[in-house]
Amino acid sequence: MKTTGLLGGSFNPAHGAHRSISLFAMEELALDELWWLVSPGNPLKQDASDMAPLGARLASAQKMARRSAIRPTAIERELGTRYTYDTLRALVRRYPKRQFVWIMGSDNLAQFHRWKDWRKIARLLPIAVIARHGYDDDAFAAPAMAWFQRSVRPANQRMNWTNWSTPALTFLRYRPDPRSATAIRMARPHWHKQYADRCVRDAVTRKLVCQTD
Numbered sequence: 001m002k003t004t005g006l007l008g009g010s011f012n013p014a015h016g017a018h019r020s021i022s023l024f025a026m027e028e029l030a031l032d033e034l035w036w037l038v039s040p041g042n043p044l045k046q047d048a049s050d051m052a053p054l055g056a057r058l059a060s061a062q063k064m065a066r067r068s069a070i071r072p073t074a075i076e077r078e079l080g081t082r083y084t085y086d087t088l089r090a091l092v093r094r095y096p097k098r099q100f101v102w103i104m105g106s107d108n109l110a111q112f113h114r115w116k117d118w119r120k121i122a123r124l125l126p127i128a129v130i131a132r133h134g135y136d137d138d139a140f141a142a143p144a145m146a147w148f149q150r151s152v153r154p155a156n157q158r159m160n161w162t163n164w165s166t167p168a169l170t171f172l173r174y175r176p177d178p179r180s181a182t183a184i185r186m187a188r189p190h191w192h193k194q195y196a197d198r199c200v201r202d203a204v205t206r207k208l209v210c211q212t213d
C-alpha cells in the first residue's frame with residue numbers, strides 16, 4: 001500500500017506555504033506521496049472572477065512542487081467531481097492499492113460543517129489538520145469539532161494513522177506560516193500571465209492540461 005496524502009485547494013496560485021505544510025505532513029505521517037488536488041472550482045466560492053484558469057493554477061503548482069514527492073493533479077476535472085466527498089469516493093475506488101489521508105489547513109476545518117457530506121468524508125478517510133495563522137481559534141470552536149470530539153487522535157499515535165478506524169482527526173502542530181494566495185493575488189493580480197500558452201503534464205493522470213483550460 002502506498003500512503004498518499006491529499007491536499008485539495010484552488011492553488012490560485014500555489015505558494016511556499018503549500019509546499020512547506022506538505023513536506024511537513026509527509027514527514028509527520030510518513031507519506032510516500034502527497035497529491036495536490038487543484039480544484040476546477042471550490043463549490044463554496046461563488047465569485048470566480050479572480051480565479052485563474054485551471055491550467056495556470058496547475059502550472060504554478062507544478063513549479064512549486066519541483067524536486068519533491070508532491071504530485072500536482074487536476075484529476076477532479078477528469079473525474080467530473082467538484083465536491084470533495086464525490087472526489088474521495090472516486091479516488092478510493094480507482095486506487096485500491098493506495099491508503100489516503102485528507103489534509104487541510106485549519107481555515108478549512110472552521111467551515112468543514114458547510115461541506116457536502118462532511119460526516120461521510122470523515123468516515124471515509126482519516127483527516128490531518130495543519131495549524132494556520134489566525135484560524136486556529138475558529139477551527140477549535142467550529143461546529144464540526146463538536147462532532148469530532150471523540151475522534152481526535154493524540155500526536156504520539158500519528159505514525160500509526162493507517163490503522164486508525166474512522167472518523168479520526170489529528171492536528172499537526174506546525175509553526176504557523178502566514179503566506180496565502182490572497183496576498184499574492186493582491187500583490188500580483190496578473191501572476192497567471194507568466195503561464196500563458198503553456199501546457200503542463202498532470203503528475204497523476206499524465207494528461208496535458210493547458211493554460212486556457
Ligand SMILES: Nc1ncnc2c1ncn2[C@@H]1O[C@H](COP(=O)(O)OP(=O)(O)OP(=O)(O)O)[C@@H](O)[C@H]1O
Nearest residue numbers: 008009010011017104105131132177179180181182
Ligand atoms: N499558510 C497556510 N498554512 C496552513 N494551511 C494552508 C496555508 N495556505 C494554504 N493552506 C491550506 O492549503 C489548502 C489549499 O489552500 P488554497 O489553495 O485555498 O490556498 P490559500 O492560500 O488558502 O488561498 P486563498 O488565500 O485564495 O484562500 C487548504 O487546505 C488551506 O487551508
Ligand SMILES: O=C(O)c1ccc[n+]([C@@H]2O[C@H](COP(=O)([O-])O)[C@@H](O)[C@H]2O)c1
Nearest residue numbers: 008009010039042044083084085115116
Ligand atoms: O465538498 C465541498 O462541499 C467543499 C466545499 C468547500 C471546499 N471544498 C474543497 O476544499 C478544498 C480547499 O478549497 P480552497 O478553495 O479553500 O482552496 C478544495 O479541495 C475544495 O474542493 C469542498
